[in-house]
């Protein structure tokens with residue numbers, strides 16, 4: 001299944017790359033939440049491909065109405081994770097595909113066509129960036145750890161969410177090496193998998209932002225939980241905490257107090 005998926009995702013990458021370099025028609029789903037014709041076109045292309053080839057799976061996709069879909073044997077699509085980057089030509093954006101069987105992660109693919117970087121993992125089979133086996137960093141010192149985060153779209157309208165972001169930046173920034181905000185949750189998770197970041201946290205993400213990256217990180221030896229150190233439920237939990245495993249408890253302790 002993974003090779004077929006990769007071929008289809010690479011075909012979708014052609015539309016992605018063409019769009020990256022072209023004029024976009026932008027609509028606003030919320031005050032900050034953008035969508036372009038390329039998000040819709042890539043999603044439509046992938047849904048057509050997946051539904052005709054993988055008939056045993058239903059599809060949950062960012063730009064679609066998912067209200068009647070039951071998550072079980074599912075393919076979760078984010079056609080462009082990092083749409084704000086895509087619109088502004090910041091080359092950190094990706095197609096994210098998570099495949100689940102019986103609600104358990106089976107395959108994850110995160111493909112950045114701009115940089116030609118394809119992250120992939122199969123449950124129990126390790127994680128790769130192109131052909132390089134991924135392994136999380138072994139740094140266990142929080143002070144030398146590079147931490148990544150994201151700012152939820154809701155911070156524009158919800159003062160609790162904005163305060164949460166500021167409060168946790170104030171707590172974590174002095175205690176770590178530095179903080180990065182790259183703008184694509186799926187790539188953030190892959191960069192923890194690749195040992196670039198030691199940790200990552202963010203609130204209010206959706207299953208399509210993380211459905212692939214979580215498996216890629218876990219297969220590279222990393223850890224993903226909620227803020228209470230319990231398994232992260234991508235449909236219900238507010239905060240995702242991801243790490244190389246070694247600084248996980250420290251990161252949780254800062255997010256908690």
Ligand code: LIP
Nearest residue numbers: 081082083150151153183184185
């Ligand atoms: C985005 C994320 C980004 C996060 C945004 C948003 P989109 O996904 O990947 O890191 O901070 O809140 O969820 O909307 O570009 O697919």
